[in-house]
Amino acid sequence: MTEGTGAISRRDVLKTSAAGAALAGSIGPAGVALAQPDTAAPPRMAVSFKVNGKPTTLQLDTRTTLLDALREHMRLTGTKKGCDHGQCGACTVIVDGRRINSCLTLAVMHEGDEITTIEGLGTPDHLHPMQAAFVEHDGYQCGYCTPGQICSAVAVLEEIRAGIPSHVTEDIAAAPGMTTLEMRERMSGNICRCGAYSNIAEAMAQVAGTSA
Amino acid sequence: MRPFTYERATSAQDAAAKAAATPGARFIAGGTNLLDLMKLEIETPGHLIDVNGLGMDGIDETPDGGLRIGALVRNTDLAADKRVRKDYGVLTRALVAGASGQLRNKATTAGNLLQRTRCPYFYDVNMPCNKRKPGSGCGAIGGFSRQLGVVGTSDACIATHPSDMAVAMSVLGASVETMRPDGTTRAIPIADFHKLPGETPNVETALEKGELIISVALPRPVGGRHLYRKVRDRASYAFALVSVAAVIGKDGSGAVALGGVAPRPWRVQEADALLPKGAGPVADRLFAGAAPREDNAFKLLLARRTIASVIAEARSA
Numbered sequence: 001m002t003e004g005t006g007a008i009s010r011r012d013v014l015k016t017s018a019a020g021a022a023l024a025g026s027i028g029p030a031g032v033a034l035a036q037p038d039t040a041a042p043p044r045m046a047v048s049f050k051v052n053g054k055p056t057t058l059q060l061d062t063r064t065t066l067l068d069a070l071r072e073h074m075r076l077t078g079t080k081k082g083c084d085h086g087q088c089g090a091c092t093v094i095v096d097g098r099r100i101n102s103c104l105t106l107a108v109m110h111e112g113d114e115i116t117t118i119e120g121l122g123t124p125d126h127l128h129p130m131q132a133a134f135v136e137h138d139g140y141q142c143g144y145c146t147p148g149q150i151c152s153a154v155a156v157l158e159e160i161r162a163g164i165p166s167h168v169t170e171d172i173a174a175a176p177g178m179t180t181l182e183m184r185e186r187m188s189g190n191i192c193r194c195g196a197y198s199n200i201a202e203a204m205a206q207v208a209g210t211s212a
Numbered sequence: 213m214r215p216f217t218y219e220r221a222t223s224a225q226d227a228a229a230k231a232a233a234t235p236g237a238r239f240i241a242g243g244t245n246l247l248d249l250m251k252l253e254i255e256t257p258g259h260l261i262d263v264n265g266l267g268m269d270g271i272d273e274t275p276d277g278g279l280r281i282g283a284l285v286r287n288t289d290l291a292a293d294k295r296v297r298k299d300y301g302v303l304t305r306a307l308v309a310g311a312s313g314q315l316r317n318k319a320t321t322a323g324n325l326l327q328r329t330r331c332p333y334f335y336d337v338n339m340p341c342n343k344r345k346p347g348s349g350c351g352a353i354g355g356f357s358r359q360l361g362v363v364g365t366s367d368a369c370i371a372t373h374p375s376d377m378a379v380a381m382s383v384l385g386a387s388v389e390t391m392r393p394d395g396t397t398r399a400i401p402i403a404d405f406h407k408l409p410g411e412t413p414n415v416e417t418a419l420e421k422g423e424l425i426i427s428v429a430l431p432r433p434v435g436g437r438h439l440y441r442k443v444r445d446r447a448s449y450a451f452a453l454v455s456v457a458a459v460i461g462k463d464g465s466g467a468v469a470l471g472g473v474a475p476r477p478w479r480v481q482e483a484d485a486l487l488p489k490g491a492g493p494v495a496d497r498l499f500a501g502a503a504p505r506e507d508n509a510f511k512l513l514l515a516r517r518t519i520a521s522v523i524a525e526a527r528s529a
Contacts, residue, residue, distance in 0.1 A: 042215035062218045062260075065247070085248050086315060098288075098317045104244045105318065108218055109262055152314065159313065164292040167308045167448060172297045188448035189312020 049113045052120025060107050067091045069107035078118035078147045089190035092148035093117050099155035118147035130154050133203035141194035149190045153204050156186045178208050214256045221263050224426055225395045232393035232422025234259045241284055242318040245327040254344055268426055277432035283322035283425045301438030302457050306380035309442040312449050322425035325378055329371035330451055342368045343413040362511050363502040364474035369413030373476050374451050382469040382477035383457040387429050393422040406476030436461040437526040441518050454515045460526035464488035473511055491520035
């Protein structure tokens with residue numbers, strides 16, 4: 001759907017309801033969200049973290065996942081909501097250098113953390129090498145899983161370089177090799193419904209400096 | 213998701229005491245299983261106690277030559293630890309056979325032990341489930357049970373424990389170290405940690421109200437070949453139909469435990485003693501009293517053959 005072309009866009013509705021909710025609720029001292037009677041608004045809390053290098057403080061319903069904080073509160077809609085249950089990997093972001101499913105973690109659990117989303121890896125004018133390689137190798141069709149695939153792919157190469165073993169590492173006492181087999185196994189938490197896997201593997205191999 | 217209040221614990225005892233004193237409180241660490249279940253309103257805590265700030269994320273050598281793994285050590289870090297890879301290879305192998313890279317980066321040692329079953333009838337809130345809603349019945353018995361348990365189950369529940377890590381810890385003879393709300397600690401042998409369902413499948417562990425896992429201790433290394441063989445419907449990122457963890461010495465003796473077949477890692481001491489005699493006697497002993505269903509009876513043969521494969525691999529080197 002096209003955003004903002006009608007009298008009221010979907011985002012305006014979301015914005016209004018979020019602002020209304022922000023007036024209610026209470027935040028206690030020392031980072032403790034106070035208990036609420038059943039009729040009260042859901043508990044809210046403040047959380048501060050850095051997203052793509054930029055310090056941010058948000059007042060959130062404690063239920064807000066990191067994914068929803070990024071998308072609905074910071075308008076960083078590059079990170080996608082696929083299954084919302086940690087099964088598809090579309091929501092993958094990098095937190096303190098590690099890839100995680102942003103749908104399976106609460107925003108309030110990330111006080112002080114440094115979060116990198118697809119918007120922080122590169123820009124349209126200055127693509128991250130992995131973004132450029134995905135374009136070059138056609139590592140997507142519909143593109144919905146792509147931000148998660150790219151965040152995951154960047155982190156996977158770091159994990160192999162750091163010597164973290166995987167299910168396909170033959171000798172777990174030795175460092176894993178930068179092989180296509182290793183990369184494919186480590187990308188199994190990112191599902192692509194269009195089936196761009198072989199092109200994703202080629203893009204990763206190019207960035208890793210190996211051949212797929 | 214139901215609304216909940218949230219706080220960050222300041223010490224292990226603070227966390228345990230608050231969990232015991234606050235109705236509807238739960239600990240949260242990695243959150244990868246708890247939040248999934250909260251979204252489905254299978255878990256409905258009114259208060260979350262975040263234990264992530266408590267340290268408990270180191271792996272230290274114990275005075276008797278073993279390792280003490282902090283409750284908050286992430287699955288990735290445990291699998292990658294050089295000492296674990298060298299001396300407890302079955303544990304690394306099991307960890308990297310489970311979940312996805314993203315989940316392993318978040319999931320903790322204690323949370324892995326405490327994860328709930330992936331029985332589809334537990335997950336479907338429209339179905340009866342004695343584990344989710346005690347006394348409501350079991351939709352899985354007589355239902356589609358291909359993934360479910362064949363041994364250690366009861367007339368009330370045939371769910372399996374989904375962990376790979378715990379199967380390796382079982383074969384290694386680990387113990388789960390905890391802190392109670394009054395600050396006292398205890399060590400629970402992993403064999404006693406997960407409860408069989410009996411009439412109360414909602415009671416899954418030996419933990420008391422508010423009791424917090426602080427670490428898992430591994431005994432000193434025993435050497436031998438460390439093997440973990442997981443059989444599943446796809447090559448990666450799937451739960452086990454059957455898995456076999458084994459530590460087998462040069463003389464053919466050792467220990468073996470199964471995953472994917474029972475409500476807890478399935479290890480029977482008498483079966484260990486039969487390892488030198490081969491897979492048949494081991495499987496027969498492990499599955500004594502088994503109650504397979506039409507959909508999952510294949511697990512008995514699959515497990516026997518997987519044990520045979522593991523024994524053959526142990527002998528091959």
